[in-house]
Amino acid sequence: MITTAIRVARVGSAAELVAAALVMLGFPALMLAALVPSVPAFAAAAAVTYLADHFLHRRGSYLINRLSKVRAGLSIRFLIRELLLVLLLARLSLSDNLMFYGAVAGFIAFYGLQAPHGALVTLIRNRRRMPVATRNVDLASRIRIPGAPPQWLLDRSAEKMLHLDLAAVTGILVSAQLDSAIAGFIGIGVTVGLGCLYVLSLAPFVRGNRIPPRAEKVLDAVDDWLRAYRPETVLYFSGSKESAYQVNMWLETMEQLDSRPLIILRERAILERMAPTTVPIVCVPGGVHLMNMDLSTVRVALYAANVGKNIHLLRVPTMKHVFIGHGDSDKLASVNPFSKVYDEVWTAGRAGRDRYALADVGVRDDDIAEVGRPQLAPIQLWHGVPEDRMPTVLYAPTWEGWDDNPGNTSILLAGENIVRTLVTADPPVRVLYKPHPFTGTRSAAAKAAHQRITALVGRAAAERAAAPAFTADAGAESAAAAELTRIGARLAELTSAGEGGDEAESTRDGVVDVAKFQEIAGLRAEWNDAYWRSFPRWQHRVITDAEPRLYDCFNVSDAMVSDISSVVSDFIASGKPYAVTDSAALGAEEFKRQNTAVRAAVILTNDAAGLGGLLAAVRDPSTDPLAAERGELKRYLLGPDEPASIVRFNTAVGDLAAKAETRNRGQETRTATSELTG
Known part of the structure; x- marks a missing residue:
């Protein structure tokens, strides 16, 4: 029954289900306590709603999202609790008391601070959002990118601001119980004072020297870097955040290219989920920005997914466009008719070529190249089950x-x-x-x-x-578990360095440290070995x-x-x-x-x-x-084991780049001839 309730409520655990029930029941309990009236009962119900609400927020519960959709969002829940506290004061016959008017005025002032607070947070986030976000691209030497505001200011800012009312609610409840206004006014003063301080702390970060340059300067800096780097082969990707694995699987291949690689992403959510790499990454959410970027040195563009946004790069005629996909299978996706828009389609082996021929979706056999699967290099060949272990x-x-x-x-x-x-x-x-x-x-x-x-x-x-x-072997497994802990701690230390900033700061500081990158790769291999030794075979x-x-x-x-x-x-x-x-x-x-x-x-x-x-x-x-x-x-x-897939892949890239060069030279000749004869 509990499992069914969890599934229906779409919460992740029994604890979330209990917390959700407490939120639902807590507010009617608050109203009942206010009407009775009972200060202790109201205090207990308020504590339950605060704690349950906070727990659900920290878990990112689906219920919290649904409450916002039905106009019972976070700020409304806080406001209702405060209004019920005012009702409690009225029911206690304190409506003629100075404390009653102090509570009303204090809550009005506190909610008056919500608008400038929300506006400042939104303004800071919007102004610090880059038109192009990057990794492994040196923009810091070309434009000034200031550091991000302290994380505590912007992280869960609305929740933090609203929780400042705890001081006022606690003080007012103490005053109501003791029939003394001192605690209430102190609480109200603390709440309003901290709210003002929060707003004032945000204000400096909307000034010019705390925000990145305008979009035009950022885009000019990216083009300047592109002209200096001169990328030759681009891996282009667009998709949902869950599809990041489809581009991550190609990172090692891109690192092993003989030509200068570049990765172009279209969604910020994908950039946030990219695995560590030494390849430069440029995330360009805007189609117009992408179409205006200087990609004149690129000769080969590789596409890992068939998506609508591919058209923004497919329109560039100076490069050859290739569909490489994100796997080789007999699913219908492997013979998508959209594939005929590319100059070539690369498959792992003969099977992929035959698959397109059978599907008859418009992909010509001459436009297919068999390049193997470079990603499969880590897969070890089987030599049977060792005698000392279970299959x-x-x-x-x-x-x-x-x-x-x-x-x-x-x-x-x-x-x-x-x-x-x-x-x-x-x-x-x-x-x-x-x-x-x-x-x-x-x-x-x-x-x-x-x-x-x-x-x-x-x-x-x-x-x-x-x-x-x-x-x-408890001793060996314990030792492996300790090794996992040690490696995990070091990996966390290496991968968390520099985290916590926003998009602009990550763009500024996101140039990979090669020595650290190599250490991380070695540690991941050690972690994998220790993982399998940390429990019985x-x-x-x-x-x-x-x-x-x-x-x-x-x-x-x-x-x-x-x-x-x-x-x-x-x-x-x-x-x-x-x-x-x-x-x-x-x-x-x-x-x-x-x-x-x-x-x-x-x-x-x-x-x-x-x-x-x-x-x-x-x-x-x-x-x-x-x-x-x-x-x-x-x-x-x-395909065959020899030559290695990465060799075949590099050969295919080189051959296609040569075709692009031939096409471009021919176009230049035709243009020059046309101008002379015109």
């Missing part, structure tokens, strides 16, 4: 997608069956469950299924830990955080169960056995016909039948009937 099976389903196609994900119909079969397998295996980060974002049913699977893995892990047959695990990464899970697993997505194509690089669920019940032959990546897979039905074949291949690779097919499919999907 590990990774369940990595994709998300539910934007429609209700039953073939989108196995999590709805098959997920629990798959996990239940794996955790009860005999001989036993270890299960790692790592769902897609979008899981449950659109479908409540998918979210509920994910929660049930998580609970199932948790129960199986607890039962295994309690079984005498499973022993652990037989312990089931749910992994929903960004770390460890999916490829790290690949490397510690001996087999995988997944759905039709790029995860399957990537896993094939390991050479390990894998299974794919036919969630739409197409039948094995039709499923293989429609989906290239499952040709060497164990095909599962929604009841998880067939998992025995996968586990048998893991336990005795010599009897694996699909081993040869996996090797052949790997070459078909991802």
Whole structure:
């Protein structure tokens, strides 16, 4: 029942549900206490509403957002509480008392300060918002960018300002109880005084020397930097904040380019979620600003997603435009008809080329290049399960997608069956469950299924830990946990340095320290190693955080169960056995016909039948009937092992840049000829 209530209320936990109930019941309790009248009861109800409200705000509860939508926002709730306090004074027959008029005047004055406070906060934020935000771009030597105001001034500013009424409310309640106006006037004075001080503290930050230059100067500085840096290859990306992983997966590839790289983003939310990189990043939210930027030296533009805002760069004829996507799979998104707007489409292997030919969406075969997947370099090849450990099976389903196609994900119909079969397998295996980060974002049913699977893995892990047959090396695990803590503290220290500023300050100070960047990369590798040593090799695990990464899970697993997505194509690089669920019940032959990546897979039905074949291949690779097919499919999907994918990718970039140069020189010649003959 509690779980149902949490889901209906759309709160994250039982504690949030209780806090939400206290907020809902607290205000009627305040009114009742005011009408009785009872000062102690009113004080108790007020304390409950303050604390519950604050708790929900700190949790970012969905309920808080909904209250604002129905005109019961934060300021209204504070005002109602104060009006009910005035009602309490009236019911106590204090309406002719000086304290009553002091309370009314004090609250009016306090609310009079809300307007200048809100206006100043909004003005400061707007004036410090840059038309172009950057990372690893030296703008500080070109324009003056002042530091951000102290974080405490602007962070949750409305909540902080409104909570200043605590002094007045407390003082008035004390006065009402003691029948003495002194405490009330002191409280009112403190509230109004602190409110004035807060407003005065904000005022200096709207002056000219505390705000960045005008947009024109910032844009000129960016163009000046572009002319000095002379970028040659651009990775362009636009999308929702949840899609940041689609551009992050290309960062290491961009760092390894032979040409000078640049990343152009269109949303600030994406910039905030970018992984550390040495590549210069320019975030240009405005289409007009982007179209006016000096990108004359760029010869190749790479696109990781098909989105409407791509048109703002696609219009530039002096560069060649390439769709590289964010994964290689048999999903319809991999053959989007929009792809024909690009000069070329790059696929991992022959499979991608054939996919476009079969789809017949207007992408010509001559415009397709096979470049491999440079991101797959960290994936290790499989050489069988070591004798000293239990086999590990990774369940990595994709998300539910934007429609209700039953073939989108196995999590709805098959997920629990798959996990239940794996955790009860005999001989036993270890299960790692790592769902897609979008899981449950659109479908409540998918979210509920994910929660049930998580609970199932948790129960199986607890039962295994309690079984005498499973022993652990407590000393080694404790040492690894201590190592994790040490590495985590150092990573937090390195990654938090310079944080806390606003967009302008991050643009000014966001030039990467290469030595620190390299140390962070080394620490992340150490963290990953320590993570897997921090618990027994037989312990089931749910992994929903960004770390460890999916490829790290690949490397510690001996087999995988997944759905039709790029995860399957990537896993094939390991050479390990894998299974794919036919969630739409197409039948094995039709499923293989429609989906290239499952040709060497164990095909599962929604009841998880067939998992025995996968586990048998893991336990005795010599009897694996699909081993040869996996090797052949790997070459078909991802291309040859030699030359390395990053070499092929760089070659493709160079070849296309040469085509762009040829086109531009020809255009210049034609223009010059036209001027002479004209």
